[in-house]
Amino acid sequence: MSAPTPSPVAVHDPxxxxxxxxxxxxxxxxPLTKIAVALILMVGTLLSIDVVSAGVVxxxxxxxxxxxxxxxxxxxxxxxxxxxxxxxxxxxxxILAEKTGEVVIDVGPxxxxxxxxxxxxxxxxxxxxxxxxxxxxxxxxxxxDLADALVQRLRLPEVVVVSVLAASRLxxxxxxxxxxxxxxxxxxxxxGGSIVRRTRSLFAGIFVLLVQSIRRGTTLxxxxxGRAFGRxxxxxxxxxxxxxxxxxxxxxxxxxxxxxxxxxxxxxxxNPIVGGN
Amino acid sequence: MALPIRAQGFSWRHADRDEPAVGPLDLSIDAxxxxxxxxxxxxxxxxxxxxxxxVLPAESGEATGQLRIGDRPPDPRxxxxxxxxQDPDSQVIFSRVGDDVAFGMENLGLxxxxxxxxxxxxxxxxxxxxxxxxxxxxxxxxxxxxLALAGIHAMAPQxxxxxxxxANIDPDSAVxxxxxxxxxxxxxxxxxxxxxxxxxLWLDHVDTVIVLGPDGLLTQGPPRLVFGDPELxxxxxxxxxWVPGRAGPLRxxxxxxxDLVLRTERLDVARPRAKAAAAAGLDxxxxxxxxxxxxxxxxxxxxxxxxxxxGLIPExxxxxxxxxxxxSGAKHARPFRWPSALLAPRIGMVFQEPEHxxxxxxxxxxxxxxxxxxxxxxxxxxxRVAELLQALGLESLADAHPQGLSGGEKRRLSVAAMMAPxxxxxxxxxxxxxxxxxxxAGLVGQFLDVLARGSTVVAISHDHAFLEAIGARxxxxxxxxxxxxxxxxxxxxxxxxx
Numbered sequence: 001m002s003a004p005t006p007s008p009v010a011v012h013d014p015x016x017x018x019x020x021x022x023x024x025x026x027x028x029x030x031p032l033t034k035i036a037v038a039l040i041l042m043v044g045t046l047l048s049i050d051v052v053s054a055g056v057v058x059x060x061x062x063x064x065x066x067x068x069x070x071x072x073x074x075x076x077x078x079x080x081x082x083x084x085x086x087x088x089x090x091x092x093x094x095i096l097a098e099k100t101g102e103v104v105i106d107v108g109p110x111x112x113x114x115x116x117x118x119x120x121x122x123x124x125x126x127x128x129x130x131x132x133x134x135x136x137x138x139x140x141x142x143x144x145d146l147a148d149a150l151v152q153r154l155r156l157p158e159v160v161v162v163s164v165l166a167a168s169r170l171x172x173x174x175x176x177x178x179x180x181x182x183x184x185x186x187x188x189x190x191x192g193g194s195i196v197r198r199t200r201s202l203f204a205g206i207f208v209l210l211v212q213s214i215r216r217g218t219t220l221x222x223x224x225x226g227r228a229f230g231r232x233x234x235x236x237x238x239x240x241x242x243x244x245x246x247x248x249x250x251x252x253x254x255x256x257x258x259x260x261x262x263x264x265x266x267x268x269x270x271n272p273i274v275g276g277n
Numbered sequence: 278m279a280l281p282i283r284a285q286g287f288s289w290r291h292a293d294r295d296e297p298a299v300g301p302l303d304l305s306i307d308a309x310x311x312x313x314x315x316x317x318x319x320x321x322x323x324x325x326x327x328x329x330x331x332v333l334p335a336e337s338g339e340a341t342g343q344l345r346i347g348d349r350p351p352d353p354r355x356x357x358x359x360x361x362x363q364d365p366d367s368q369v370i371f372s373r374v375g376d377d378v379a380f381g382m383e384n385l386g387l388x389x390x391x392x393x394x395x396x397x398x399x400x401x402x403x404x405x406x407x408x409x410x411x412x413x414x415x416x417x418x419x420x421x422x423x424l425a426l427a428g429i430h431a432m433a434p435q436x437x438x439x440x441x442x443x444a445n446i447d448p449d450s451a452v453x454x455x456x457x458x459x460x461x462x463x464x465x466x467x468x469x470x471x472x473x474x475x476x477x478l479w480l481d482h483v484d485t486v487i488v489l490g491p492d493g494l495l496t497q498g499p500p501r502l503v504f505g506d507p508e509l510x511x512x513x514x515x516x517x518x519w520v521p522g523r524a525g526p527l528r529x530x531x532x533x534x535x536d537l538v539l540r541t542e543r544l545d546v547a548r549p550r551a552k553a554a555a556a557a558g559l560d561x562x563x564x565x566x567x568x569x570x571x572x573x574x575x576x577x578x579x580x581x582x583x584x585x586x587x588g589l590i591p592e593x594x595x596x597x598x599x600x601x602x603x604x605s606g607a608k609h610a611r612p613f614r615w616p617s618a619l620l621a622p623r624i625g626m627v628f629q630e631p632e633h634x635x636x637x638x639x640x641x642x643x644x645x646x647x648x649x650x651x652x653x654x655x656x657x658x659x660x661r662v663a664e665l666l667q668a669l670g671l672e673s674l675a676d677a678h679p680q681g682l683s684g685g686e687k688r689r690l691s692v693a694a695m696m697a698p699x700x701x702x703x704x705x706x707x708x709x710x711x712x713x714x715x716x717x718a719g720l721v722g723q724f725l726d727v728l729a730r731g732s733t734v735v736a737i738s739h740d741h742a743f744l745e746a747i748g749a750r751x752x753x754x755x756x757x758x759x760x761x762x763x764x765x766x767x768x769x770x771x772x773x774x775x
Contacts, residue, residue: 144376166370173414177633179549183589184634187695189621189650204636211680212632216367222332223368225353226360226438227381227428237379237392 018078018139022069025245031146032153033246037253038133044257045129050269051118054125056260061132068136079135086127094120122271143168148240158234166224170216177212181205279308279468280357280435282329286342289324289333293681298324301342302493306485309466313479313500316489317517317713318670318685322472323363323440325489329470330360330438346436356385359434363441363472363684363711365421366630374400374416375409377424381432392431399431402457404450418629418707419445419575423454430461437462437469441684443478444710447574447739451478474712476519480504490516517715535565538603538702538733539586539612545594546578546585554593555581556754565602565701568724568734570749572741577755579737580629580706586735587626587704588612599623603701622651625700629707631691635679640671640690643679647698665693669719685711692720699727704735709743721746 020027026034045057065072093116100115112120147165150156182205185191190201224230264270288300299321306312316322327333328344331351344351346358353360359381362368371377375396382392396409403423416424422445429437442458443451455478462469473479480486486503488495495516496503504510510520541561545554555578563569563586571579584590586597591613598610603623607615612624625647628634637643644662653661666672669689674682679690688710696703708724709717724747728734738744744751 142373144371144373169369169372169413172372176414180628180630180633183584183626184628185636186617187587187589187621187624187626187628188634188636188646189617190636190646191617193618208633208635215632215680218334218337219362219364219367220370221334222327222330223360223362223425224370224380225332226330226358226362226368227370227432228353228356228359228384228434229380230354231356231384231386232354233386235383235386235388235392237376237383237389239389 016139018075018135019071020069020140021071024067024069026064026067026249027069027140029246029249030149030153030240030242031141032149032240033242033249034137034141037249038137040250040253040257041133042130044260045126046273047261048264048270048272049119049122049126050264050271051122051125052267052269053260053264054122054129056263057256058125058129058132060256061129065132065136068140070136070139075135075139082131082135083128086124086131089127090120090124093123145238145240148236148238152236152240159230162229162234163224166220167217170213170220173216174209174213178205178209181208181212279466280347281308281310282306282344282346282436282468282470284342284344287328287344288341289321289328289338290341291338291681292336297321298338299328299489300325300493302489304487304494304497306468306470306487308468310485311462311469311483312471312485312487313476313483314470314472314487314489315476315513315518316495317491318689318711318716319683320489320491322489323684326360326438326440326470326472329436330358332360357435358438359429359432359436360438361422361425361429361440361442363444364630365418365425365445368425369413369416369421372413373409374405374407374411374413374424377413378427378431381428381434385432395431399427402430402460403427404453404457417576417580419447422446423575426454426458430457433461433465433467435465435467437467439469439471439473441473441711442471443473443475445575445707445739447572448741450574451475451739455479455482474519488513488516488518514714517713519714535567535733536601537562538565538601539563539597539599541586541595541597543595544582544585544592544597546581546590547593548581549590551593554578557594559595559754561586561752563702563733563735565733566728566731568728568736568744568747568749570744570751571735571737571754572739572744572751573754579754582754583626583704583706583735583737586612587624588615588620589626618650621647621700622698623701625695625698625703627692627695627703627705627708631687632680634691634694635687638678639676640679640682641666641675643690643694644697647694651698653698661697665697665723668723669693670716683711685713685716688712689716689720693723696723696727699730699732701731702733702735703727706737707739708736709738709740717743 041057045054094112095110097116097119099111099113101113103111103113104117105112143165147161151158151161182191185201185205282304284302284304286301286303288297290297314322329346329351331353369377370380378396378399379392382395400407403426405420405423405427413424422442426442439458443454446454459482471479480500483500485497486500487497488503496509504520514520541559544559545557547554559582571582573579585592596611599607599612604610607619609615612620635643637646641662644665645658648658648661666675671686671689674686679687682690689712692705692708709720712720721743724734728747734747736744736749
């Protein structure tokens with residue numbers, strides 16, 4: 001199967017959120033491991049709204065980014081709105097959070113104190129620390145590997161998993177389908193024009209897309225049946241396994257999670273979302 | 278163990294139609310028999326194949342009579358049949374090439390090591406020299422067809438059912454693809470049924486030809502007998518069956534002396550978001566009134582080039598420039614910069630997949646859309662629609678919904694709809710897919726008509742007879758060859774292919 005060293009990826013899958021440039025050890029981990037890692041890091045981030053715990057997790061995520069094998073420049077280009085969104089959330093927090101500490105900015109209705117600014121920073125770090133593992137998860141999990149793991153490890157029903165897997169490929173195709181439909185409308189002379197026309201053309205496009213999806217779904221079902229899908233006794237090409245890399249990934253993420261919580265307690269910034277003071 | 282196929286008074290009617298799509302017919306195919314199934318466009322060949330494979334959705338129509346594979350009705354869950362559908366795009370199941378080939382074998386319950394081994398063998402047999410983790414989304418239409426065939430090759434089923442298996446495959450490799458299919462059949466002595474309009478390709482390799490007419494079975498027998506009988510051959514021609522050696526090309530003069538309408542310099546083309554060019558360094562000069570055929574192996578970037586020339590996707594490198602009458606009145610020389618309303622009356626583009634460009638709810642409205650947008654009068658529009666419906670054998674379908682047509686009918690409609698307003702430049706991607714001899718001749722006639730009126734045609738086609746019939750000069754895309762184009766007055770129209 002895959003080589004032990006990071007191997008370059010020859011052809012990019014157009015359906016991928018962020019293109020993969022190297023197949024690193026993390027990329028080769030079992031999908032269930034990746035989900036576990038993301039969940040563990042999430043626990044480290046979610047339990048408390050404070051700068052330290054969120055900062056530790058985010059710092060680790062940024063530090064570990066090269067190990068994800070993702071095209072980071074493409075990621076920035078495609079996901080520029082994420083930091084922006086986090087910044088907006090932080091802005092809202094800075095204005096609306098409880099005003100404790102010294103006043104830093106006081107311009108008309110805008111009042112920011114050290115306390116509210118700290119909360120804002122925590123929100124900003126937290127949003128990013130939550131987003132990054134999820135994006136890495138979505139971009140590095142091969143749906144097929146996930147299906148393998150779900151059926152072989154979690155014993156989910158295979159007909160359902162394979163069907164969902166095949167359908168998810170169609171979902172990915174919707175984007176390119178939409179582009180083709182847009183091209184086709186342009187070629188037929190009904191793209192552009194006034195807002196009313198654009199809106200009408202948009203709905204016509206959505207309708208065609210729906211029709212196409214149903215047609216594709218039916219055809220796909222036929223193609224699958226035409227290759228003996230549904231016959232009892234299906235085997236799997238690849239065994240879904242857990243290796244030392246998987247264990248390492250879980251242990252490291254557990255350590256980071258623990259570090260985040262302990263550090264926040266020790267530095268006195270722990271601010272749990274449930275209970276607390 | 279191969280299985281015989283028997284039908285008695287079998288017919289199938291789609292839920293929304295009055296007439297049955299196929300039948301009623303009686304059919305008897307022996308175990309291990311190789312059958313070529315022929316019939317005019319819309320005769321129900323595809324429906325019959327689906328019925329035999331047992332994949333017709335029960336809720337979408339009604340079956341009468343009896344159909345048996347071996348001693349039981351068709352049931353895909355038995356795993357003895359392998360089906361390749363007409364539309365290569367919709368039958369890709371997984372996102373990686375290796376997984377897709379493995380799908381059928383996994384369903385059959387083969388052990389993992391056998392599966393791995395057969396993936397490589399089958400990919401090689403079908404000429405798909407790709408790594409197992411190659412994304413299927415990055416394959417061309419022809420490559421997807423090979424992929425589907427590789428999946429069947431790997432399964433080695435008892436009954437092999439193929440719907441136009443080489444329609445999207447370049448003629449140079451069609452023979453090797455056919456041989457791979459025949460090899461699969463020989464390995465298990467499977468019963469094999471093929472629908473294919475390239476009759477010549479298969480004729481010497483099948484035991485039986487079955488011809489479906491509009492009202493059921495027309496004839497069944499060994500190929501020599503069916504095509505050797507002059508009376509029967511006449512009847513077949515009348516019905517639109519491709520009779521070997523009978524479709525004489527209609528020639529027309531290419532016009533290399535016309536004004537330039539489109540020129541590219543060192544053009545590189547790529548799909549949106551792709552990182553590498555699909556074809557590079559193309560210098561093309563396209564003149565008014567001429568026909569240009571773009572040919573080349575699967576995956577050479579032909580469809581991408583067509584979309585780029587049509588101003589629908591941006592150039593990856595270099596430029597496409599419109600000149601002379603094609604450009605007149607446009608601010609920009611690059612068609613990609615033109616607004617839709619300016620583009621459509623000048624450059625008509627027929628996509629590889631016809632479904633994409635249908636915008637109206639009936640065939641007649643679909644045909645009327647282009648001329649109406651181009652500002653034709655109501656009378657003119659009506660005349661043009663009637664002319665096209667008649668020429669392309671779509672009269673009886675004027676009120677039908679475009680999405681409900683058969684594969685060949687959709688193809689004709691999509692070509693006719695782009696042709697209707699007689700754009701100055703018509704770019705078509707596989708315009709003759711799934712046509713019988715009659716509808717093919719109708720299409721050729723319409724192409725000759727727009728050419729005679731001074732339009733330019735750029736056709737991507739594996740159908741050399743078609744390119745010859747419209748007198749197209751050839752541009753070869755692909756690999757190291759990159760581009761082969763005769764220039765200016767030296768244009769010839771003889772086929773350079775083997």
